[in-house]
Amino acid sequence: xxxxxxxxxxxxxxxxxxxxxxxxxxxxxxxxxxxxxxxxxxxxxxxxxxxxxxxxxxxxxxxxxxxxxxxxxxxxxxxxxxxxxxxxxxxxxxxxxxxxxxxxxxxxxxxxxxxxxxxxxxxxxxxxxxxxxxxxxxxxxxxxxxxxxxxxxxxxxxxxxxxxxxxxxxxxxxxxxxxxxxxxxxxxxxxxxxxxxxxxxxxxxxxxxxxxxxxxxxxxxxxxxxxxxxxxxxxxxxxxxxxxxxxxxxxxxxxxxxxxxxxxxxxxxxxxxxxxxxxxxxxxxxxxxxxxxxxxxxxxxxxxxxxxxxxxxxxxxxxxxxxxxxxxxxx
Amino acid sequence: xxxxxxxxxxxxxxxxxxxxxxxxxxxxxxxxxxxxxxxxxxxxxxxxxxxxxxxxxxxxxxxxxxxxxxxxxxxxxxxxxxxxxxxxxxxxxxxxxxxxxxxxxxxxxxxxxxxxxxxxxxxxxxxxxxxxxxxxxxxxxxxxxxxxxxxxxxxxxxxxxxxxxxxxxxxxxxxxxxxxxxxxxxxxxxxxxxxxxxxxxxxxxxxxxxxxxxxxxxxxxxxxxxxxxxxx
Numbered sequence: 001x002x003x004x005x006x007x008x009x010x011x012x013x014x015x016x017x018x019x020x021x022x023x024x025x026x027x028x029x030x031x032x033x034x035x036x037x038x039x040x041x042x043x044x045x046x047x048x049x050x051x052x053x054x055x056x057x058x059x060x061x062x063x064x065x066x067x068x069x070x071x072x073x074x075x076x077x078x079x080x081x082x083x084x085x086x087x088x089x090x091x092x093x094x095x096x097x098x099x100x101x102x103x104x105x106x107x108x109x110x111x112x113x114x115x116x117x118x119x120x121x122x123x124x125x126x127x128x129x130x131x132x133x134x135x136x137x138x139x140x141x142x143x144x145x146x147x148x149x150x151x152x153x154x155x156x157x158x159x160x161x162x163x164x165x166x167x168x169x170x171x172x173x174x175x176x177x178x179x180x181x182x183x184x185x186x187x188x189x190x191x192x193x194x195x196x197x198x199x200x201x202x203x204x205x206x207x208x209x210x211x212x213x214x215x216x217x218x219x220x221x222x223x224x225x226x227x228x229x230x231x232x233x234x235x236x237x238x239x240x241x242x243x244x245x246x247x248x249x250x251x252x253x254x255x256x257x258x259x260x261x262x263x264x265x266x267x268x269x270x271x272x273x274x275x276x277x278x279x280x281x282x283x284x285x286x287x288x289x290x291x292x293x294x295x296x297x298x299x300x301x302x303x304x305x306x307x308x309x310x311x312x313x314x315x316x317x318x319x320x321x322x323x324x325x326x327x328x329x330x331x
Numbered sequence: 332x333x334x335x336x337x338x339x340x341x342x343x344x345x346x347x348x349x350x351x352x353x354x355x356x357x358x359x360x361x362x363x364x365x366x367x368x369x370x371x372x373x374x375x376x377x378x379x380x381x382x383x384x385x386x387x388x389x390x391x392x393x394x395x396x397x398x399x400x401x402x403x404x405x406x407x408x409x410x411x412x413x414x415x416x417x418x419x420x421x422x423x424x425x426x427x428x429x430x431x432x433x434x435x436x437x438x439x440x441x442x443x444x445x446x447x448x449x450x451x452x453x454x455x456x457x458x459x460x461x462x463x464x465x466x467x468x469x470x471x472x473x474x475x476x477x478x479x480x481x482x483x484x485x486x487x488x489x490x491x492x493x494x495x496x497x498x499x500x501x502x503x504x505x506x507x508x509x510x511x512x513x514x515x516x517x518x519x520x521x522x523x524x525x526x527x528x529x530x531x532x533x534x535x536x537x538x539x540x541x542x543x544x545x546x547x548x549x550x551x552x553x554x555x556x557x558x559x560x561x562x563x
Binding site for chain 1: 337338339340341342343345350351352376377378379380381382383384386388392393398399400466467468469470471472473475511512514529531532535536537540541
């Protein structure tokens with residue numbers, strides 16, 4: 001059991017998303033930063049798709065009522081136990097009765113807390129992800145509130161081995177003496193270069209807009225959330241006004257409403273959209289998008305789908321290696 | 332069948348059958364959906380039909396140096412080489428009860444005045460039409476409905492409402508629709524149905540499916556209450 005002593009700004013339970021129901025208009029949701037979510041799971045000996053806690057900008061205070069292995073990945077929300085910083089990107093044993101307190105984000109904006117076994121909430125349409133607007137999934141379909149009690153599912157053998165290795169009766173927590181390879185850690189800053197493929201309606205935009213899109217920076221607006229990011233930069237105009245036929249949109253689709261200010265769609269995006277899409281963010285850079293906050297600068301660099309898929313294949317290989325390493329080290 | 336393939340990011344591909352909404356496009360989308368349901372290829376995560384497109388999201392790991400996108404495109408070409416045309420099968424009509432006007436339909440008077448009709452005439456026209464569900468999208472269970480009479484068309488509100496209650500029936504331009512869950516929106520609201528369109532605990536989780544035919548019928552406040560049962 002985990003007790004929420006004080007909730008953060010927006011703590012929601014997320015997994016890899018609600019797949020298979022978009023044809024019924026059901027939003028996919030899932031972790032905004034799928035990479036950090038997955039690494040957090042792997043580090044505690046989970047399979048990868050278990051539900052974690054996604055925390056945004058200001059995190060909660062959590063009381064652990066049992067000995068448990070956790071890991072925290074993603075943005076730095078200053079996790080501490082009894083004032084002592086808890087290291088990120090590695091497994092951490094937490095002794096029962098300890099209180100894990102998150103603060104405000106000092107790098108990035110979203111952190112993921114994985115627990116060995118995963119956070120146990122009912123599965124709704126194949127997923128444990130919270131979709132607040134429709135009040136489905138996660139913890140009663142909403143963000144966590146002070147006083148909520150979270151259950152933990154049964155851990156794997158690997159998790160049990162990690163716990164045995166790190167377990168202590170002395171300190172409130174003990175972190176592993178290793179962490180994931182530096183090449184896997186995201187670079188968090190205030191300026192991000194993001195790989196983008198041309199969108200399905202790229203050719204409908206005029207030359208000046210296409211140039212501006214690739215060569216000028218965009219600023220993340222405060223009107224940004226799990227559904228989408230509004231960004232401000234050079235106005236993007238079509239060669240001629242056309243009414244588009246609504247079609248499917250996806251995570252990372254950059255659509256441009258008539259006012260010329262683009263919206264980047266994110267995890268809680270609607271399933272279909274009727275605005276032209278100038279670009280599509282490469283999956284490899286969802287982490288950067290998820291970690292960007294209001295005021296941060298985004299610059300778009302063109303990639304082809306071939307390059308984009310190669311990068312994803314490479315990341316997949318790295319994560320498989322990480323998983324293999326952990327399951328050999330702890331058994 | 333003629334179609335174009337193009338990527339939607341690096342995890343989805345769009346099959347486009349036409350560049351404008353047509354009967355043939357509708358039929359071809361239906362045929363592709365039937366084909367995908369039958370084949371259910373292992374690399375397919377899900378498909379999403381719309382007016383002129385079917386989008387497939389995929390996950391595939393390859394040992395060869397072929398890219399997942401090229402692999403999926405050639406798989407789709409093979410599948411669609413044998414696609415069978417689906418006849419316009421007659422689905423049963425889904426009948427949707429509506430309590431028109433009053434607190435649930437605050438814009439019924441506007442729609443009437445805008446078209447030089449009485450509110451009763453608007454209701455008669457709205458309930459006499461047979462409609463088709465073109466696609467489900469925008470929100471869970473939200474049907475894009477075609478076939479409304481232009482006699483009751485009305486422009487969207489200049490300022491959208493911040494929250495429209497779930498199950499509200501509205502009109503926007505030439506379209507009519509029902510909001511399955513509470514959401515902001517600019518539609519003119521003419522009534523409310525007591526039945527749920529989004530059914531999160533059922534499979535499928537949506538009352539309506541693309542291709543369904545529907546009709547609206549008028550109910551009294553008493554019937555509305557009775558149909559809601561203990562819910563309210």
